[in-house]
Amino acid sequence: MGQLQANGKQVAHEGKGDIVVINTCGFIDRAKEESIDTILEYAHKKEIGEVEKVFVTGCLSARYKKDLEKEITNVDAYFGTTDMPRLLKSLGANYKHELVGERLLSTPKNYAYLKISEGCDRPCSFCAIPLMRGKHVSVSIEQLVKSAEKLAKKGVKELILIAQDLTYYGLDIYKKRTLHILLKELAKVEGIEWIRLHYAFPTGFPMEVLEVMNSEPKICNYIDMPLQHISDRILKSMKRGTTMEKTNRLIRSFRDIVPDIAIRTTLIIGYPNETEEDFERLKQWVTDTKFERLGCFAYSHEEQTTAYSLDDNVPKEVKQERVSEIMEIQSKISWELNQKKIGKVFRCLVDRKVSKYYIARTEHDSPDVDNEVLVDASSHYLKEGDFYNLKINSSGDFDLTAEPL
Numbered sequence: 001m002g003q004l005q006a007n008g009k010q011v012a013h014e015g016k017g018d019i020v021v022i023n024t025c026g027f028i029d030r031a032k033e034e035s036i037d038t039i040l041e042y043a044h045k046k047e048i049g050e051v052e053k054v055f056v057t058g059c060l061s062a063r064y065k066k067d068l069e070k071e072i073t074n075v076d077a078y079f080g081t082t083d084m085p086r087l088l089k090s091l092g093a094n095y096k097h098e099l100v101g102e103r104l105l106s107t108p109k110n111y112a113y114l115k116i117s118e119g120c121d122r123p124c125s126f127c128a129i130p131l132m133r134g135k136h137v138s139v140s141i142e143q144l145v146k147s148a149e150k151l152a153k154k155g156v157k158e159l160i161l162i163a164q165d166l167t168y169y170g171l172d173i174y175k176k177r178t179l180h181i182l183l184k185e186l187a188k189v190e191g192i193e194w195i196r197l198h199y200a201f202p203t204g205f206p207m208e209v210l211e212v213m214n215s216e217p218k219i220c221n222y223i224d225m226p227l228q229h230i231s232d233r234i235l236k237s238m239k240r241g242t243t244m245e246k247t248n249r250l251i252r253s254f255r256d257i258v259p260d261i262a263i264r265t266t267l268i269i270g271y272p273n274e275t276e277e278d279f280e281r282l283k284q285w286v287t288d289t290k291f292e293r294l295g296c297f298a299y300s301h302e303e304q305t306t307a308y309s310l311d312d313n314v315p316k317e318v319k320q321e322r323v324s325e326i327m328e329i330q331s332k333i334s335w336e337l338n339q340k341k342i343g344k345v346f347r348c349l350v351d352r353k354v355s356k357y358y359i360a361r362t363e364h365d366s367p368d369v370d371n372e373v374l375v376d377a378s379s380h381y382l383k384e385g386d387f388y389n390l391k392i393n394s395s396g397d398f399d400l401t402a403e404p405l
Helices: 004-006 029-047 059-063 065-071 084-090 131-132 141-153 180-188 209-214 232-238 245-258 276-289 314-337
Strands: 019-024 053-058 111-113 159-162 194-197 217-223 261-269 293-298 345-355 358-361 375-376 387-395 399-405
Touching: 004 084, 019 029, 029 053, 029 059, 029 141, 029 314, 053 059, 053 084, 059 131, 065 141, 065 232, 111 141, 141 180, 180 194, 180 209, 194 232, 194 293, 209 217, 209 245, 245 261, 245 276, 261 314, 293 314, 375 387
Parallel strands: 019 053, 111 159, 159 194, 194 217, 217 261, 261 293, 375 399
Antiparallel strands: 345 358, 345 387, 358 375, 387 399
């Protein structure tokens, strides 16, 4: 979007226009279905004259380009994840190297996602990301700091660091794990007040990160670490390089070193050969561990992955039943944890106003996936994008209501 605007093009995210560029995901069945539905929708709009041209890019297009070209022929061109210059050329624009780091935000102005690396070197059996994104490549600290400075000048106050694997950051270009050094440098950027960590791999986690989290107020006491499962047998088949004992030790270390930390994790349910015993062990572990935030997916059988050679032998309806059981347990845990927040005051960032409520978040909550703090807009005036001290009045399973002090 930033490149197009610099070439004099009018561009909007999910707005109206004559030319549509669809960025797709090819990671799991649900995301692929959503991507295909969107392509079909706009291919039809082109057919009836509502749009002039349709281009498709992203992971699904990289992975299934030949199939898509055969099946959905009313698309002008398909591009992969590394085809930015060719895509721009098709749109009548030139790729400008000097604009690396420039971007238009599709998020509310107060937060932005900052990708610190691309690709992944992990061998996880279920994951197709390396097929679509390639090997791990870190972005230099200098370039990331420049990007953060540009975002701060636009009013961004929260950086959400993302990568296929945050913990691997720096190994390729600095020959050592340097996420903690990056965090220290980003914390120096004026205007940035929160820095949040997403998608950390448990094996080989650089513990220095927790020390920085403790010493630097800008680093949110929050970590998103997809653990996927807890049965040793399943973890071995998944090629996760860890065990239940090591995982529990790591979680204890997190909570010992940063007592106020919120741990978000993601689980895969119904992986090949997951028995009732494996699932019961997973349920008990979720119950005992009491993650502050948790989500789960039904296993998706992905071509060209190691797990694809296994029999996808957990029925779809069983997968969904198990997902529901886990989320029912988590909703009770979340409700219990939220009850302890009633009467307490939290520094919150206001993202937006929806209907009669302002929607805000604590440092323990990431946009879209975590709890929200609701403030009655008919009784209070808050400025979107600003921080406020909010007193929690009540709570449900996942959301809280509050009032400003």
